Amino acid sequence: MSTSSQQAPDTAASSDSQPLALVVELDPADDAALLRVLSLLARRRCAVVRAAFAPEPSATCHLLSLELRPPGELRQNVVAWISGLVPVRAVRPV
Numbered sequence: 001m002s003t004s005s006q007q008a009p010d011t012a013a014s015s016d017s018q019p020l021a022l023v024v025e026l027d028p029a030d031d032a033a034l035l036r037v038l039s040l041l042a043r044r045r046c047a048v049v050r051a052a053f054a055p056e057p058s059a060t061c062h063l064l065s066l067e068l069r070p071p072g073e074l075r076q077n078v079v080a081w082i083s084g085l086v087p088v089r090a091v092r093p094v
Contacts, residue, residue, distance in 0.1 A: 022065070022068070
């Protein structure tokens with residue numbers, strides 16, 4: 001006789017809080033900035049709930065809108081991580 005058990009995803013730390021919403025201003029000349037921001041968030045175990053990026057060739061900066069769920073008590077560190085470790089123009093909470 002075989003039994004199977006289903007486990008719920010481990011979201012206990014982040015399920016009771018709202019996603020952290022940010023706008024990141026990227027330099028249009030830096031083709032890798034978008035990838036570096038998303039890679040940094042993945043390495044820091046931040047679950048990206050929603051991301052929107054629409055580059056415009058004539059814009060002075062490209063905007064990346066993010067909603068994410070950082071792990072545990074690290075929510076307050078996300079802005080410092082992005083602005084300190086990736087060359088971006090600005091990071092603003094929404």
